[in-house]
Amino acid sequence: MNQMPPRYNPKETEDKWYKFWHDNNYFSAKINTAKKPFSIVIPPPNITGILHMGHALNNTIQDILLRYKRMQCYEPLWMPGTDHAGIATQNVVERKLAKEGIKRQDLGRDKFLEEVWKWRDEYGSTIINQLKKLGSSCDWQRMRFTMDEEYSEAVKEVFVALWDKGLIYQGNRIINWCPRCQTALSDEEAPYKDLEGQLYYIRYPLKEIKNQKSKIKNKEKNHIVVATTRPETMLGDTAVAVNPKDKRYKQLIGESVILPLMEREIKIIADSFVDPKFGTGAVKVTPAHDPNDYEIGLRHNLDVVNIMDEGGVLNINAGDYQGMDRFEAREAIINDLTERKLIEKIEPHAHSVGHCYRCSTVIEPYLSKQWFVNMKPLAKPAIEAVKKGEIKFYPKRWTKIYLNWMENIRDWCISRQIWWGHRIPVYYCRNCQAGMKYQIPNYKLQINSNDKIQNSRQKNGIIVAKARPEKCPDCASTDIYQDEDVLDTWFSSWLWPFATFRDKAELNYFYPTSVLVTAQEIIFFWVARMIMAGFEFMGKKPFSDVYIHGTVRDDTGKKMSKSLGNIIDPLEIINEFGSDALRFSIISLTSVGQDIYLSKNKFEYGRNFANKVWNASRYIIMNLKPEELSVDLCIYGKSISGLAEKWILSRFYETLAKIEKALDNYKINEAAKTIYEFFWNNFCDWYIEFSKLTIANNETQVVLYKVLEKTLRIMHPFLPHLTEEIWSNLPGAGGSIMIKPWPHMQKNFISKAIDSQMRIIIDLISSLRNARSEWHVPDNSRIDCILKIKDKSARKTLEENQLYIKKLAGVANIKFSDDLKDASGCVSGVIEKVDFYIPLGDVVDLEKEKARLNKQLEASKQQLKGLSARLKNKEFLAKAPRDVVEKEKQRAQQLNLLIKRIKINLSQVSS
């Protein structure tokens, strides 16, 4: 029957069982009104993604929760899918085409999109297949994609709904622009990084001064110095601003300077935004290239001069610098200014600069017409829900971070100038308006601060509709074209918890989902927005709990990333250690919300444990007599007489309770640790060893079998493949462990009394082993020992269970005696309630033995000293709780006794 090899081989089992589960539809979820639903939507990986350790961690957590709940007889749904990842995917396909010397513009929009779809069909599910390697129990029949037809309908519907509500508008704004991807980005997509830059102090020559007073004051100076980190933007300056209260410049307000290089006259204006303490207190104002300057521009009706094209190359407004890249222009300008002695100084200056989250290119604040969502109204219920505890974060601290962001939420720029994505469902009537989208302001564009278009009833030639209208509702013209832009990828992702359901009844049953498991990086991108979307479009929260796990880093603390080249490939780990080993290791290393530092050798932990489970099971299976095992433990348990049997059952149920508590609180590492300790330190190290003495007994057979069988079940969520493989070898088990129920709690098996009886036996065995080791008694030789025990019940326990001691401590004969004469010349030891003596004859060095005993004596005395000081302290006696005082008193008594007994033994040695 038994063909289990001595080493667990994951390669032979994992794919086999995954296929088995899949073929038997164990992953599929259905409405079952008799059961409570437990649902999770997967954080959809990008179709460009390849599995990394972050995914491995994320999906292992979800899979453990789902398998646990499945066994607890919930109806578990894990909704899988992928994200179209607009910019990322477009970049990948563009790069691929570039290798063939093709630009997307060469192909045109439709042909290019065909290419992207082709790419997706070929590579888009790579990561999904990798998730399967992990054992993920997703309901694959439900596989969704954010560009599915139904899903796209939902995206359009949401856009139209927000428009109708007046929450979407189009406007000219300074947005984050990536000159490489050539698209607008949201604030979240342009993370700031600290850079060591430079602060350039540039002289702007004053024009002939009209005001006589300022002429006198600035007699010696004929310029004003401005400080900037981006000198190239000076070409678009349309003013210099100073603080109205700044005495240094008060007289100059209203005067003009000649913008160097451009030789344009610009005004000196006063604006309280300017901080007199920074730089020189005078700021160059470039409304087209800085959000603050833009605001200043609005306040003072300044001209807006855009000097760059979409690629970050200077345009016609840049004069001689036209055609240069922005950084190239920076150098040229500094050179030219230096030549003209217009640079006062250059200082090193640390500042943060936005970077594109897709390609790391330095962001250019750029003026353009984009679509925005007014977020404040959406944020309101999302704030409430978290404040009320309707949605809970694990760990709690993210609540504050979430609320802080939500309460300061800014409008969301949702239009992207790329092709791959959901095209904006906005149509323009040429007859009603000239489409102005890409007429980036040239010289002297006046901007109106109310430049928002947000009402569908306005006659402005804008038609917002899910489908292309036949004709313009206003003028009936058929000359209609669609907005060129697509929506931010996250504008589709935020609908994920409900747009993934195609069936209303299913939505009703599974929504709100139970928990969202994700990483901290996307709290704002995704989690926060899903909460807003849930309330706005479903009227209900999208999930009850948010579990935020840590970031996976390498063992030096750096974030794992392809570009740093420090990734550990999960597939390689699976190949070398097995999927279960990966799961168990990574989960054990992750305490709630802490980052996780990985190195390859850490996966040995899980592999070794898997092998331990394998071998213990293998041993038990080899020794089982299956015909005797079909009993109900609940009934049978009452008649069990063996101490070890009672003890392991007590330990098992204690463990079960601990694991349930841990899992219910998302303390998955704690659950893993608990099961590890129980299995290895209790079940294997002690119980299996004890059981070898009585393996033929029916009682031992039943307990070994039942405990193993139940333990495998609680292990299954953590080690699914391994437990399934063992289960298939376990006589009498039958079926698949995956769909077996979670063990029922049987509190009556838990017994403190049994635990403490066993404690004595285990302590004695350990001490005897220690003594053997100290005195170099060879492993295969057996010693005798004499036990002196005053405590009657302890003596009884040891008398009844002496076989255990003989077997595990290598003892031939045990003599129970109170006669000290027997003890002379023996190596001795004192533990709680028991003195033991081992006659070792001549091997024993009396001086060494004395030293050994003295050491123990000193330690005990030291302890007693602290203890008795405390017990003499009146305040301690008065203020500490009674049970603590009582415990201390008992402990002191025991120590006193112990010391006495050690002293007796010492005198024995000396005599």
Added chain:
RNA sequence: GGGCGCAUAGCUCAGUCGGUUAGAGCAUUUGCAUCACACGCAAAGGGUCGAGGGUUCGAGUCCUUCUGCGCCCACCA
């Protein structure tokens, strides 16, 4: 500038409601081919719990200041 996290054995980390003897894995040392497992068994050594101050009968745990490392947010010319 604001906020958050971390600091415990050589390394990586646990540590519950504050309760007195601070745990594990790896590594180290010693012994063991033993009939489940050497990915193993048995034993041992290893700690001023980052520093100072405070609260308390009692602090790794609570408060406070500081140091070091990491992260997030902010219209840092």
